[in-house]
Amino acid sequence: MxxxxxxxxxxxxxxxxxxxxxxxxxxxxxxxxxxxxxxxxxxxxxxxxxxxxxxxxxxxxxxxxxxxxxxxxxxxxxxxxxxxxxxxxxxxxxxxxxxxxxxxxxxxxxxxxxxxxxxxxxxxxxxxxxxxxxxxxxPMMPQVCARCDKPTSSPVVVAIEHGASVGGRTLYACPGKCAESFPKLRDPFEQSLPDRYGPGQAPTRESRRHRPGPSGETAS
Known part of the structure; x- marks a missing residue:
């Protein structure tokens, strides 16, 4: 339901x-x-x-x-x-x-x-x-390996770059060594505001509601 x-x-x-x-x-x-x-x-x-x-x-x-x-x-x-x-x-x-x-x-x-x-x-x-x-x-379509930059006909998904505010994409690697050695990326999509702004710098709920608009006005 x-x-x-x-x-x-x-x-x-x-x-x-x-x-x-x-x-x-x-x-x-x-x-x-x-x-x-x-x-x-x-x-x-x-x-x-x-x-x-x-x-x-x-x-x-x-x-x-x-x-x-x-x-x-x-x-x-x-x-x-x-x-x-x-x-x-x-x-x-x-x-x-x-x-x-x-x-x-x-x-x-x-x-x-x-x-x-x-x-x-x-x-x-x-x-x-x-x-x-x-x-x-x-089978999946061939993809370019994000590790060795060579095409692979058996791509393995190793990461997805965040795309909620900018273009995101899926990263593929060759099976085996390339996929296993691909560094784990920190997902910005899961970061909290303190992570992004630094300690004590995150905007408050009140400041977000009254942030400057495109022409300098504040949103209510």
Whole structure:
């Protein structure tokens, strides 16, 4: 059963700029690579809620508080909630941005399309991961190894660069030595504000609500 109010209590930003929204106040977020996400979306069908997309990544909005009990399916699939690393933000596109490849609404927020049921999404993603592992759609396309810069016909996903506010991409490596020696990247998507701004420098909730706008005005 999809968990969503008839009319969303939160709406995407207006205007032309991506806005950084605090996770956990209105919703949590589940991020997945597009190859897995598209499989999950097909399984969810009309049960899916709104989805943001950014190059090779997809983002579902789920009810706030559910990220804490999220089952780890694969290391590229992340559930982000308010309690995991202090205050966490995600880039959210304006409501009018509905085409890619940059950050946009693949399925826009609407009166009947808002949050996705967390359990149903987990089930769909779990099945999508299993199908991908079984080669349900055949072998992966050749990719360039991020370690040796040579093409490989058997690419292994080693990392996904964050793309919630800028272009993101999936990084591949040759199987074996290249994949095993690829350094683990710290995911900026999971950084808290103190990590980004330094001790005592993170903006307060009040200052975020009254930050300067494009013309110097403050947002209320």
């Amino acid at each position: 999809q968990v969503q109010p008839r009319t969303p209590v939160w709406t995407p930003p207006r205007g032309d700029d991506v806005e950084m929204i605090e996770v956990g106040e209105y919703w949590d977020v589940v991020r997945a690579p597009a190859d897995i996400g598209e499989r999950a979306l097909a399984l969810l069908g009309d049960e899916t809620g709104a989805i943001m997309a950014d190059y090779g990544l997809m983002y579902w909005l789920i009810p706030a508080g559910h990220a804490q009990t999220w089952q780890l399916l694969r290391r590229e699939i992340h559930a982000l909630g308010a309690e995991r690393a202090g205050v966490t933000y995600v880039g959210v596109p304006p409501a009018a941005h509905t085409t890619g490849p940059r950050l946009h609404w693949q399925i826009p927020v609407g009166p009947d399309r808002y949050l996705t049921d967390a359990d149903r999404l987990c089930e769909a993603l779990s099945r999508a991961v299993s199908e991908a592992a079984e080669g349900g759609d055949g």
